[in-house]
Ligand SMILES: [Zn+2]
């Protein structure tokens with residue numbers, strides 16, 4: 440799987456375009472644009488790499504991850520995927536319907552050419568936060584960052600859920616490359632060794 444990162448919005452959200460090099464099928468993850476003009480370099484990349492966008496995926500419902508959904512929906516006319524517990528964050532359309540099509544329940548697979556991402560439900564930051572686990576990569580949204588975790592002081596957050604979710608992440612193989620919702624990439628093994636939240640110590644939360 441090929442992963443291209445675009446940093447978008449006021450909170451420097453990582454928007455990822457993950458694609459299968461064989462079939463050119465692609466998934467856009469967390470298009471949290473503040474302005475639709477921010478989509479331009481992403482559209483250009485997709486066009487130049489000759490990619491076929493199949494899904495728009497939200498790791499959770501916070502606006503810095505979903506705000507650009509409609510820009511990409513209008514351009515590519517593809518389903519928006521989010522966990523059912525976070526769908527309430529997304530604005531209803533004029534018919535009162537939520538503009539999301541695929542429910543990212545625990546264990547489901549998103550197929551992108553010959554590549555597959557499996558949904559791991561990791562509540563805590565929000566009730567419907569998910570991680571997407573591939574063969575070599577994991578997209579962790581605002582659940583896990585390099586050296587930190589997502590905030591759990593929002594009304595919709597739960598620290599006890601977060602602790603259980605982090606426990607789930609520590610069961611993953613060390614070699615998985617972590618693509619977080621904000622900041623630099625890491626490895627699961629590196630986070631197990633150095634992230635204070637995975638070692639039962641507390642520190643400042645980032646986003
Ligand atoms: Zn968030």
Ligand SMILES: [Zn+2]
Pocket residue numbers: 450452501503504581620621646
């Ligand atoms: Zn965020």
